[in-house]
Amino acid sequence: MRHQLTFDCEGAALAASLDDAPGGTGLLIVSGGNEIRSGAHRGMAMLAQHVAAAGHPVFRFDRRGIGDSEGENRGFEGSGADIAAAIAAFRQAAPHVTRVVAFGNCDAASALLLHQPLALGALILANPWTYEGPDEDGGDEPALPPASAIRARYLSRLRDPKSLLRLLRGEIDFRKLFRGLSALKQAPRPAAADSLAHRLESALAELSCPVTILLATGDRTAQAFAESCGPALAYIEKEPGAVRVERLASASHSFAGEDGDWLAARVLAALAG
Known part of the structure; x- marks a missing residue:
């Protein structure tokens, strides 16, 4: 059964949902972006229902300033207190839970x-966010994806007769085309010491709990993470231990549709571990 509740975070009342189940290992779902706790296309609500049916309690919440929660939206980099308060509220609402595993997609x-240490038994991290603000031209467009993602995208388009026909008809935005092609010539630059990618690499190296990283290989955010944090991932995969990396051949950032079954299976495996 799903219950609605509220809990306190530094004086603000935060809205949450608890899917009851008898298991001693529970799942905390942290929403990405400015999404409410149900997630994109209700994906997180459906994941919670699936996991609870398998015997694990699931706690979801809206951080401050999002959805039904009070307070100021401080973004993902200012959400440490929200996550810590949610863990405490989860344990209070489901006192039989002895181990909490947290799942987050994108900037969640x-x-x-970023907000470690937290009172968690394990982490499941899907398509972690590494982008640093707007594009280099200072416009409103998002930052360019990594060169590997651009290369794969253009190779795919060149093989598609419809794309070539659009090019001949003048239906292609040449400004974006040349901007993308120019990025292919740029050699990858090492992450600056204060960059988000470098901070994530450092946090991964210092973690003391098991971690599962899930990457949708056709998703730009996952591609950017794989390129920005490539050395750390290469080391992890050569020296398997507390960190596992699993990949799905999909472009769905939120694991929509049939990809949701793959996601649920990996989440349940982490909960069982």
Whole structure:
């Protein structure tokens, strides 16, 4: 059964949902971006229902300033107190839970890394966010994806007769085309010491709990993480231990549709571990 409740975070009342189940290992879901606790296309609500049916309690919440919660939205980098308060509220609402595993997608995954240490038994991090603000031209467009993502995208388009026909008809935005092609010539630059990617790498190296990293290989955010944090991932995969990396051949950032079954299976495996 799903219950609605509230809990306190530094004087603000935060809205939450608890899916009851008898298991001693519970799942805390942290929403990414400015999404409410149900997630994109109700994906997190459906994941919670699936996991609870398998016997694990699930706690979801809206951080301050999002959805039904009070307070100021401080973004994922200012959400440490929200996550810590949610863990405490989860344990209070489900006192039989002895181990809490946290799942986050996109910048929620980054938040779970940045705000360590937290009272968690394990982490599940999907498509962690590594982008640093707007594009280099200072416009409103998002930052360019990594060169590997651009290369794969253009190779795919060149193989598609419809894309070539659009090019001949003048239906392609040449400014974006040249901007993308120019990025292919740029050699990857090492992450600056104060960059988000470098801070995530450092947090990964210092973690004391098991971590599962889930990457949708066709998703730009996952591609950016794989390129920005490539050395750390390469080391992790050569020296498997407390960190596991699993990949799905998909472009769905939120693991929509049938990808949701793959996600649920990996979450349940982490909960069982």
